[in-house]
Amino acid sequence: MQCARHPQVETFVRCGKCDQPICPSCMVAGPVGVRCRDCSRQNLDAIMRGSPRQYLLAAVWAFGSALLLGWLTHVSFFWFWLGGVYGYAVGEATLRGGGGKRGLAMQIIAGVAAAAGSVAWAMPLPLGRLPLAVLLAHPWSLVAFLANSPWTLVGLGIGVVFSVMHVRYI
Helix, strand or coil, rough: EECCCCCCCECCCCCCCCCCEEECCCCCCECCCEHHHHHHHHHHHHHHHCHHHHHEEEEEEEHHHHHHHHHHHHHHCHHHHHHHHHHHHHHHHHHCCCCCCHHHHHHHHHHHHHHHHHCCCCCCCEECCHHHHHHHHHHHHHHHHHCCCCCHHHEEEEEEEHHHHHCCCC
């Protein structure tokens, strides 16, 4: 019998789902046996691809939780533990807002939200926190502040890593 995609290759293996003949270059190993590329991709599509509404809700939940909990990355003594808790919470909010969808787009949403939430709490001003317009107009002021406060930068990094890793599909 010949491979369905490569007629010049002889094979004795069939897809475990659609029963098409597949050659070694078309095989994808799965938990229940060998499948063709089309059938193996279908399993991940339900988990990895969301609708625009799910991405929007994930972003709203992620940025909302990040802005509420961003101060956790700035507690001087507990920056490691609280940065991890912060990242996990932002990742969990991203998953819940997005209906449990995972994938690269959700990882980007979680990582950017975790960074933005920590940065929003980074620069204290006499009248409150730094407005977003000032931050966008003068980004080097934020870089200078973070360079003077390395523990804040470490807490921010830990929060971003934990949020992205929580949303990642294993």
